[in-house]
Amino acid sequence: MSVDDSPSATERRSAIQKRHEQAANEVLPEHRALYIGGEWVQSASGQTFETRDPTTGDALASVQAGMATDIDRAVDAAWNAYDSVYSDYSTAERQAMLSEIADRVEAKSEAFAKLESLDNGKPITEARIDISLVVDHFRYFAGVARAHEGETVETDDSRVVQTHKEPYGVVGQIIPWNFPLLMAAWKLGPALAAGNTVVIKPAEETPLSILKLMEEVGDVVPDGVVNVVTGFGEDAGAPLASHKEIRKVAFTGSTAIGSEVMKNAAEHITDITLELGGKSPLVVFPDADLEQAVQTTITAIFFNTGECCCAGSRLFVHEDIQDEFLSRLADAAADLELNDPLLDSTDLGPKVTEEQVENTMSYIETARESDATFLTGGDQPDDPALADGCFVTPTLIDEIDHNNEAVQEEIFGPVQEVFTWSDYDEMMEMANNVDYGLAAGVLTESIDNANRAARDIEAGNIWVNTYNDFPAGQPFGGYKQSGIGRETAQEAVEHYTQTKTVNFSLS
Numbered sequence: 001m002s003v004d005d006s007p008s009a010t011e012r013r014s015a016i017q018k019r020h021e022q023a024a025n026e027v028l029p030e031h032r033a034l035y036i037g038g039e040w041v042q043s044a045s046g047q048t049f050e051t052r053d054p055t056t057g058d059a060l061a062s063v064q065a066g067m068a069t070d071i072d073r074a075v076d077a078a079w080n081a082y083d084s085v086y087s088d089y090s091t092a093e094r095q096a097m098l099s100e101i102a103d104r105v106e107a108k109s110e111a112f113a114k115l116e117s118l119d120n121g122k123p124i125t126e127a128r129i130d131i132s133l134v135v136d137h138f139r140y141f142a143g144v145a146r147a148h149e150g151e152t153v154e155t156d157d158s159r160v161v162q163t164h165k166e167p168y169g170v171v172g173q174i175i176p177w178n179f180p181l182l183m184a185a186w187k188l189g190p191a192l193a194a195g196n197t198v199v200i201k202p203a204e205e206t207p208l209s210i211l212k213l214m215e216e217v218g219d220v221v222p223d224g225v226v227n228v229v230t231g232f233g234e235d236a237g238a239p240l241a242s243h244k245e246i247r248k249v250a251f252t253g254s255t256a257i258g259s260e261v262m263k264n265a266a267e268h269i270t271d272i273t274l275e276l277g278g279k280s281p282l283v284v285f286p287d288a289d290l291e292q293a294v295q296t297t298i299t300a301i302f303f304n305t306g307e308c309c310c311a312g313s314r315l316f317v318h319e320d321i322q323d324e325f326l327s328r329l330a331d332a333a334a335d336l337e338l339n340d341p342l343l344d345s346t347d348l349g350p351k352v353t354e355e356q357v358e359n360t361m362s363y364i365e366t367a368r369e370s371d372a373t374f375l376t377g378g379d380q381p382d383d384p385a386l387a388d389g390c391f392v393t394p395t396l397i398d399e400i401d402h403n404n405e406a407v408q409e410e411i412f413g414p415v416q417e418v419f420t421w422s423d424y425d426e427m428m429e430m431a432n433n434v435d436y437g438l439a440a441g442v443l444t445e446s447i448d449n450a451n452r453a454a455r456d457i458e459a460g461n462i463w464v465n466t467y468n469d470f471p472a473g474q475p476f477g478g479y480k481q482s483g484i485g486r487e488t489a490q491e492a493v494e495h496y497t498q499t500k501t502v503n504f505s506l507s
Helices: 009-027 068-084 091-107 109-120 124-146 180-194 208-217 233-241 255-266 290-306 319-334 354-369 424-431 447-456 490-495
Strands: 034-036 039-041 048-052 059-064 151-153 159-167 170-174 197-201 226-228 248-252 271-275 281-284 314-318 373-376 395-398 415-421 439-443 461-464 497-505
Touching (some): 009 109, 034 068, 059 208, 068 170, 068 197, 068 233, 091 124, 091 208, 109 124, 109 180, 109 208, 124 180, 124 490, 170 180, 170 233, 180 248, 180 490, 233 248, 233 255, 248 255, 255 271, 271 490, 281 290, 281 424, 290 319, 290 439, 314 319, 314 424, 319 395, 319 415, 354 395, 354 415, 424 447, 439 447, 447 461, 490 497
Parallel strands (some): 197 226, 248 271, 281 314, 281 439, 314 415, 439 461
Antiparallel strands (some): 034 039, 048 059, 151 159
C-alpha cells in the first residue's frame, strides 16, 4: 500500500504565508510616508491606506494618503529644487546621477524583485526581468542626457537661427500598478535627463517599490528633484494633472482615466504624454514555426498574468493550421503553473486586487453568456492553497463574435479571444476594428508577410516572431485611443523639453 506524503493544501497555504511574511520582513521599505523636498513627511490629512499582498490577502503596509494640499507642497518643493539646484546641473552631472541610480537599483535587484512580487503579485522570474529593465532604462537615459542637442538652421547670409531644447521645469507623472518600478523608470529617466524636476504619484495598489527606490537613491538625487506623493487617483492624481504649476503630465493607465487626465491637463494647457489601453492583435500566418508561435502566443497574453496594456489579447490564426495550433496552445496554457509568485516555478501569479478579479470574471461571463467556446480556463483555480489570493486561470475563448464587448474592451487579465482567418484583407480589417492601437504581433517565416502586416496594422509597436520585448531605445506608444507620445527612447526626452528658437541678425 502506498502512502501519500504530498503536502496538504493547508500545509501549502501555510508555507505561502510564511514565505511572504519572511520576504516582507526582508524587503519592505522602512518609510511609508510622502517624500517631499528630500524629507519623509506625513500627509496633511494624516490619513493612510493599506496596500495588500494579492497572493495572501494580508496587509503589507500602511501608506500615507496624499491629498491636493500635499501635491501643492510637492510642486513647491520641485520648483524650489529646479530654480535653486537642478536648472544649473550640467548634462554630465545629470548623466552621473542617472548612472548612479541604475547602480543602486542593480545592487538591490533581488530585493526590488521580491517587493514587486509581494505588492503586485507578478511571478518573481518576471519581476527580475522588470528590475533588469529598470537598470537598463536608467543607464540608457543617462547616455541620452549627453546626446540631447539643439541645432543650427540654414537660412541665408543675413541671419543665424539656432534651436535650444529646454526643460519644462516641473512635471507630474502618474504611474500604473502593473509595472510599478519599471513604468516609473520609463518616466523618471527621460524627465530627469532633460533637466526637469518631478512630482510622481504611484498607483495606490502598488506604492512600495518607488518608496524603496527613494530610500536607496535619496543621497544621489538632490532634495526636491524627485517628490513622491502616494494616494488615490481622485485625491492626489487629479490635483496633480490639473495643477497650474505643472508644465507637463505623463500618465500610463486605462483609456477612460487617460481621458480624464487629458481633460484636467487642458485646464491650464498642460502638455501631456499618455500611454493607455490596448486590445492588440496577434496574427499567425500558415507558415509560422508552430512551436515558436505557440510559445510566443503564451508570452503575448499570459506574461504578467495578462496585466499588460499591450497584451496580445486577440489571436488571429490561419485556417490551414488552426486545429493543430489551437490544440498545442490550449495544452500549453493549461500546463501553466498558477502558484505563489515567489516560487521560481510559478508561471502565473495572482491579479493585483479582488476588484481586478471581478472585472476579469465579468468579461468571462459575458463571453460565456454569448455561447462562446472555452478552449481552456474561464474560472478561478479550485486549489484551496490559493483560496486567499486573486487568481484567475489562463483562458482561451473561441467562437465569439468580434463585436462582443469582451473582444472590443480591454480585459487586462489572462484572457485571449481566438479568430480563424483565410482572407488576408478581411482578417486585417477585423484586426484593426477596435478603438485601440497600442501594439500587435506577427508570426511568420516570410519577410514579405511580416512587412505587409506591419504596414497594415494600425498600432504603434509591432513585434515580429517575438512579443513583450522592451529594450531601452525602442520607442513605445500607441495609435488611436491608445495614447499620445512615445516612451523608452530618445524621442521621450524630446517630449520633456520645449524648443526655443533664437534668430541672430547678421546685418
